[in-house]
């Protein structure tokens with residue numbers, strides 16, 4: 001096995017088998033998050049570009065750096081790299097397709113004790129990998145996550161479960177969130193969901209803590225500073241102007257743009273639609289709770305933690321290519337809300 005540098009961005013790996021040579025490519029960039037921000041739609045949009053190809057496209061996430069990293073045949077770095085490269089066989093040395101790995105849980109690997117994916121990615125790519133993050137208002141992301149949960153958890157009324165656990169009072173909900181949030185840089189343990197009660201495991205860890213973007217963004221940005229600016233895609237821009245977002249990504253990669261056709265667009269519009277569960281009454285109770293103060297509590301919480309973690313807008317300015325418009329959108333997510341009423 002030998003490595004040569006691709007004319008574009010990825011590293012190409014060559015393997016000689018008897019009389020034939022097979023080439024593989026490591027991905028040229030990673031879409032690391034965030035879950036529920038429209039990453040599936042973004043991946044599908046990128047896949048329309050003639051030279052871009054998602055690993056395991058179109059429907060599966062590779063999870064190489066979290067779920068499968070420790071379970072390769074052989075744990076030497078060379079074995080790992082080989083396994084990863086085998087996900088993207090090339091048709092010949094001059095095959096110029098660019099592969100990408102879209103695994104939204106890389107951003108904040110909550111199924112483990114702490115997020116070690118940035119370190120692993122650095123170990124494999126020596127820091128030289130491009131990274132994209134799709135961001136969405138953390139309050140909307142929370143609701144999207146609950147909706148997914150309700151869709152998947154058929155036997156349980158998720159909306160009622162959320163209401164029961166948050167106590168139906170936005171002040172109590174807010175206090176609960178603050179109490180259960182690990183302090184940055186100190187306690188990594190509480191991020192594990194193993195053995196946690198419902199609110200910690202589901203509502204807080206997976207629903208809420210995943211929205212602490214500044215915290216995870218800083219980890220990624222600091223470890224990958226040498227690899228250029230992180231590319232930012234904002235959910236609202238992606239869903240409003242997917243063609244523009246595709247070409248902005250192409251420009252960032254240094255490749256030609258692609259004019260996506262209406263026909264391609266129509267097949268890609270993967271919007272999940274409204275999923276409520278069969279428990280209409282509890283869904284209505286849930287919606288009412290959040291409309292009447294729950295959302296305000298969540299926003300206040302996200303805003304305060306964002307401040308304490310150094311501010312996403314500040315970090316994006318320093319480490320990403322986010323435009324002024326994107327920064328203004330992100331700023332809006334963290335606007336301070338009035339004091340919560342008692």
Ligand SMILES: Nc1ncnc2c1ncn2[C@@H]1O[C@H](COP(=O)(O)OS(=O)(=O)O)[C@@H](OP(=O)(O)O)[C@H]1O
Nearest residue numbers: 035036037038039040041104144147239270271272
């Ligand atoms: N085209 C388009 N327009 C508007 N919204 C869209 C579109 N495509 C995906 N989405 C919304 O993105 C949410 C799913 O995000 P992800 O694909 O990142 O989810 S996942 O992490 O892969 O589970 C999910 O959000 P919610 O509907 O709020 O749950 C999708 O509806």
